[in-house]
Amino acid sequence: MRLDRRSLLVGAAALTTTSVISRPTHAAALQPVEVVRGLQNPWAVAFLPDGRQLVTERPGRLRLIVDGRLQPEPVAGVPPVHAVNQGGLLDVVAHPRFGTNGWIYLSYAAPHADGAATTIARARLNGARLEGFQVLIEATPRQAGGHHFGCRLAFLPDGTLLATVGERNQRQRAQRLDDLAGKVLRLHEDGRVPTDNPLVGRSDARPEIHSWGHRNPQGLAVHPTTGEAWITDHGPRGGDEVNVLRAGRNYGWPVVTHGVEYSGMTITELRSAPGIEDPLHLWTPSIAPAGLAFVTSPRRPDWQGSLVSGALAGRMLVRLVLDGPRVVREERHLEREIGRIRDVRQGPDGHLWLLTDAGDGALLRV
């Protein structure tokens, strides 16, 4: 099915946010298979074309899995990270042409004396060693503390790289256009800024910004037919969101939210506003979505075309059944069975691969 891009956008804009909160239904039990255990707070898994997997551990290690076996020595050459609370080594993705260029991309909280910042870098994986390491961008300004770094990475079909950056628990930063926190950034693969980014040429804005008004987006997946990026974002208390990213758009945090303060106090009365994108889907109470993937494989035919998300607080795998740009049903799987789910990706074998967020975390296949 090739979705028409124009109808998708019109459809998304026409949705009311309440219409898309479908209730979960019970579903056939999944049987996850453990691939490896003993991962310390794994955050992301990436698949290499030679069949190996890379897994980040939040404390700052990058691990290789070869033929289903976790290699005892971490990959050498990973930068020091700010491994505090939600900070540390975060996402890893392979370049779409990894097989010829060897580049992998990392996101992490970089430690500086004047505060940490979400940082994107790349390096070539040579055996079990990173070479030619380069920082592509640091989402400045830096700030003390260990919350809301984001940061998922994905390549768009045009070869540019998206990075979802959290607002460092300073909500006003998400609406400041001279600040890279609370934004989705778009870069060329070598760190240069694409000249067609929406704020290029504005003296009051950072040209790396693709969209803004995000809180702590930890899910990012590129739609297999439209090529659009979909993200999940953590609301405060309630108001977790699914959004379709469009260049130059404001996703509202903290001007508009369906969430409230952790204390229960109101953040804003606004649930929608002109000039601000409405979410496609909401979770209240929050599930803390993390990891996001489109299912394209025919391995489980009834899942084909769905969007799947892990959940940390929700301790489950969520399947969102889509009708074009609409979420028509939500299913909840593995609820309280395997713990907090930090990442979900579709592997080259067509299986879904999950990471559990724990001191003794696991890579699982379902």
Add this chain to the structure above:
Amino acid sequence: MRLDRRSLLVGAAALTTTSVISRPTHAAALQPVEVVRGLQNPWAVAFLPDGRQLVTERPGRLRLIVDGRLQPEPVAGVPPVHAVNQGGLLDVVAHPRFGTNGWIYLSYAAPHADGAATTIARARLNGARLEGFQVLIEATPRQAGGHHFGCRLAFLPDGTLLATVGERNQRQRAQRLDDLAGKVLRLHEDGRVPTDNPLVGRSDARPEIHSWGHRNPQGLAVHPTTGEAWITDHGPRGGDEVNVLRAGRNYGWPVVTHGVEYSGMTITELRSAPGIEDPLHLWTPSIAPAGLAFVTSPRRPDWQGSLVSGALAGRMLVRLVLDGPRVVREERHLEREIGRIRDVRQGPDGHLWLLTDAGDGALLRV
């Protein structure tokens, strides 16, 4: 001998540069003892109060030497470096209170997609692992290429940290006060800027700057009685210098130099100028000084009170005999005997320790 600070400064200012170019004399042969070999382009040695040594290898490894044995595994947690030409992992020094706080300080060329920059960081050494890594400052702007990073580190008696930063082979940067290249920087131990730095409060200047007009200073030592910092700096072709650093002073590169272009062309006719500090000592032709130490130990009584410098191109150890702030004699030792000397320090045992710059470099004691 306690030197009077005031007379030292007056004496230095009164010197003419030609008067201090003394000719080397022959001296009794030194007998260096090899401590360890097999170091890849070692750059700096630091002494820990428990008797261990730390050695940086320019390609990006930090090595531990315990009881005279090089530990096979490098220290973990060192950042990736821009190991190109003169870039890489450079200096290492222990905090003056390392025994209680465990901090070590590193300088290195940090790799970014838009260029490298000399960067200063600290971390706690725990066993053979760095923890709590923090970047203190990056000597921006970044720039492509692999030349003239500096960068020696030393603590002053007041507890602040000096870092000598090269001008990245872009000579005009050394005179720009909004640019950290070609400068000596002064920071608190935690990276904060001392409020008594000379350019604090100027809107057109970086407050981290202590002095400027430097080219590629690779020697830095604190005088044992005056507490002043002495540096060596590489001239272009000729004009290597020894300088006593004073806050807010201009050391002249490239406005004033005794060196010429590598082609032999004139850079400037000026050998001295108002408002620019004259060097204490000059080497023409260049010896490429690297590493610098005051000899305080009575182990070799005739050397006590001297300043010693390694030499790369000169492949020797130079002893400068001082009379207060004056260099009264230059002796050349180990000439062409052990190769390029990258570092010289006086160890806690009173011996001088040398590093040779080679793919199979050595730590030697004399």
